[in-house]
Amino acid sequence: MTAIRAETVSKRYGTLTALDRVDLTVEEGEIFGFLGPNGAGKSTMINVFLDFVRPTEGTIEIFGHDCQAESVAARKRMGVLPEGYDVYDRLTARQHILFAMESKDAGGEPMEILERVGIAEAADRKAGGFSKGMAQRLVLGMALVGEPDLLILDEPTSGLDPNGAVAMREIIRQENERGATVFFSSHILEQVEAVCDRVGILHEGELAAIDTIDGLRSSVGGGTKLQISVDEVDRIDVSTIETIPGVESAWLDPDASEVVVTCSNDAKMDVLVGLDDAGVDVLNFETEEPSLEDLFVEYTGGRT
Amino acid sequence: MAWQTIAKKDARAVLDSQLFRYFLGFVAFAFVVGGYLLPNVVETPAPSDFPGYMSEAVTLLVPLLGLLLGYKAIVGERASGRLGLLLSLPHSRRDVVLGKFVGRGGLLALAISAGIVTGSWLVYYPYGSFDPLDFLAYLVVTLCFGLAFVGIALAISTLTTSEHVATAATFGTFFVMVVVWPELRPLLALALEQIGLANGGLPDWALLLHGLTPGMSYERALTGLFTADPAGAYFGPDAAWYLGTAPALGLLFAWAVLPITIGYLRFQSTDL
Numbered sequence: 302m303t304a305i306r307a308e309t310v311s312k313r314y315g316t317l318t319a320l321d322r323v324d325l326t327v328e329e330g331e332i333f334g335f336l337g338p339n340g341a342g343k344s345t346m347i348n349v350f351l352d353f354v355r356p357t358e359g360t361i362e363i364f365g366h367d368c369q370a371e372s373v374a375a376r377k378r379m380g381v382l383p384e385g386y387d388v389y390d391r392l393t394a395r396q397h398i399l400f401a402m403e404s405k406d407a408g409g410e411p412m413e414i415l416e417r418v419g420i421a422e423a424a425d426r427k428a429g430g431f432s433k434g435m436a437q438r439l440v441l442g443m444a445l446v447g448e449p450d451l452l453i454l455d456e457p458t459s460g461l462d463p464n465g466a467v468a469m470r471e472i473i474r475q476e477n478e479r480g481a482t483v484f485f486s487s488h489i490l491e492q493v494e495a496v497c498d499r500v501g502i503l504h505e506g507e508l509a510a511i512d513t514i515d516g517l518r519s520s521v522g523g524g525t526k527l528q529i530s531v532d533e534v535d536r537i538d539v540s541t542i543e544t545i546p547g548v549e550s551a552w553l554d555p556d557a558s559e560v561v562v563t564c565s566n567d568a569k570m571d572v573l574v575g576l577d578d579a580g581v582d583v584l585n586f587e588t589e590e591p592s593l594e595d596l597f598v599e600y601t602g603g604r605t
Numbered sequence: 606m607a608w609q610t611i612a613k614k615d616a617r618a619v620l621d622s623q624l625f626r627y628f629l630g631f632v633a634f635a636f637v638v639g640g641y642l643l644p645n646v647v648e649t650p651a652p653s654d655f656p657g658y659m660s661e662a663v664t665l666l667v668p669l670l671g672l673l674l675g676y677k678a679i680v681g682e683r684a685s686g687r688l689g690l691l692l693s694l695p696h697s698r699r700d701v702v703l704g705k706f707v708g709r710g711g712l713l714a715l716a717i718s719a720g721i722v723t724g725s726w727l728v729y730y731p732y733g734s735f736d737p738l739d740f741l742a743y744l745v746v747t748l749c750f751g752l753a754f755v756g757i758a759l760a761i762s763t764l765t766t767s768e769h770v771a772t773a774a775t776f777g778t779f780f781v782m783v784v785v786w787p788e789l790r791p792l793l794a795l796a797l798e799q800i801g802l803a804n805g806g807l808p809d810w811a812l813l814l815h816g817l818t819p820g821m822s823y824e825r826a827l828t829g830l831f832t833a834d835p836a837g838a839y840f841g842p843d844a845a846w847y848l849g850t851a852p853a854l855g856l857l858f859a860w861a862v863l864p865i866t867i868g869y870l871r872f873q874s875t876d877l
Binding site for chain 1: 610618621685693
């Protein structure tokens with residue numbers, strides 16, 4: 302079953318285009334990372350899921366429920382950590398969770414949830430005095446109420462300290478193992494890289510890329526870069542190396558006495574063996590994988 | 606039903622505010638004071654004396670409290686982001702508007718009811734008489750009047766995303782509708798006379814126009830219901846049919862229902 306199906310979703314405010322014909326499908330059980338710089342339209346997209354924002358064109362279905370026409374039915378399947386929320390100052394953490402339980406018609410023990418998100422000790426304190434990080438944990442707790450089939454998390458680690466960010470990832474994994482689909486947006490690459498099955502990169506309202514992390518990697522610069530230190534760089538024939546299957550290109554760096562090869566991940570050993578066969582002594586080698594940072598720049602900054 | 610969850614939580618939130626607790630208590634207390642004082646000015650007080658005696662205080666206090674209760678209910682949560690949190694849960698926007706109307710209007714209704722019940726009892730005891738029909742009519746009409754202002758305020762609250770605009774609009778509504786409007790009749794008569802549309806008193810259509818506000822409708826309904834022999838431009842044998850008691854009751858009911866409905870429809874169709 303498809304958890305999220307978005308078809309040609311656009312949102313225009315006058316002349317400003319916040320979303321431009323975004324097509325997106327997230328299958329049940331996936332952890333999907335929605336990546337993009339601030340202002341790319343990530344929150345607008347999530348707000349369309351929640352029926353806060355009505356798209357200018359296109360439709361979105363959550364588990365087959367149209368987000369506009371059957372918004373409540375769609376939101377019944379979701380647990381949401383929205384963007385730019387505020388908590389109820391006068392309600393305690395426990396009351397917040399109870400309210401979410403009552404709203405979702407779900408049972409459960411509030412303390413269990415508060416323990417999971419790490420604010421059990423503040424259960425009976427009024428949320429008005431909470432730090433940003435505590436409020437974030439509290440609202441995540443509200444999202445977890447009722448074991449939702451789809452978790453929608455808008456910039457879930459903003460306001461969290463590094464420990465909180467690790468805990469958030471842990472919760473995302475646990476929820477996914479339970480069977481929940483997770484859709485979360487972030488402008489921070491490592492977070493997406495650490496947990497996501499698939500990533501969509503949004504840039505200026507357009508979906509610039511959508512693939513697995515490895516898939517994105519291999520689509521940029523051919524994958525791995527090998528830097529091999531050899532004893533006699535002059536004896537190497539670059540064209541021979543380039544005949545090895547999987548190798549994209551090779552060139553010499555005489556100053557560093559290195560040969561540099563870009564190749565697919567699997568071809569690394571073949572290159573080293575090939576050099577050895579040619580009678581070249583390999584002294585040392587380093588591999589360098591393109592970071593998501595590179596991908597990100599490629600898809601957002603580089604495309605003008 | 607989700608609106609009940611919202612109504613309950615909202616009522617609790619209102620009662621958490623000391624200002625609102627005092628104000629709600631004050632409105633109830635005003636009826637009690639009126640019920641206590643009335644037997645001192647009327648020899649054999651009847652339930653039908655109570656509404657007229659209270660009407661000046663009621664037409665000032667109830668609109669003020671009704672507007673205060675409602676005007677920030679939605680725009681405040683919208684500006685702060687609490688509305689986003691609320692609507693990320695499976696509540697519809699109708700649940701939100703209805704829940705807030707019931708929660709806040711319910712509190713005002715409770716205060717008015719407590720006041721009228723206690724006040725009426727003081728009117729009855731020890732020298733007065735009691736007429737259950739008069740008592741009930743007064744209660745229902747006054748509740749309707751109160752809910753009209755909660756509804757107007759909530760409508761304002763749904764129509765704008767700016768708290769400043771909501772505050773200004775609410776203040777303006779109170780000033781124009783409650784403070785200034787009832788005093789406008791002589792001015793209106795003068796103006797109509799100047800342009801040759803009236804001669805002496807106001808024509809019927811102008812009376813209807815001037816009597817459209819919830820306050821004017823409320824007072825007219827009270828006069829029609831509780832005065833033995835209602836007189837004045839709106840009553841009497843020569844008055845047009847649309848100026849009487851029943852249309853006034855209809856207007857009051859419309860005020861309680863229409864603004865909030867329009868506010869909801871608009872709220873339903875906009876982005877948050």
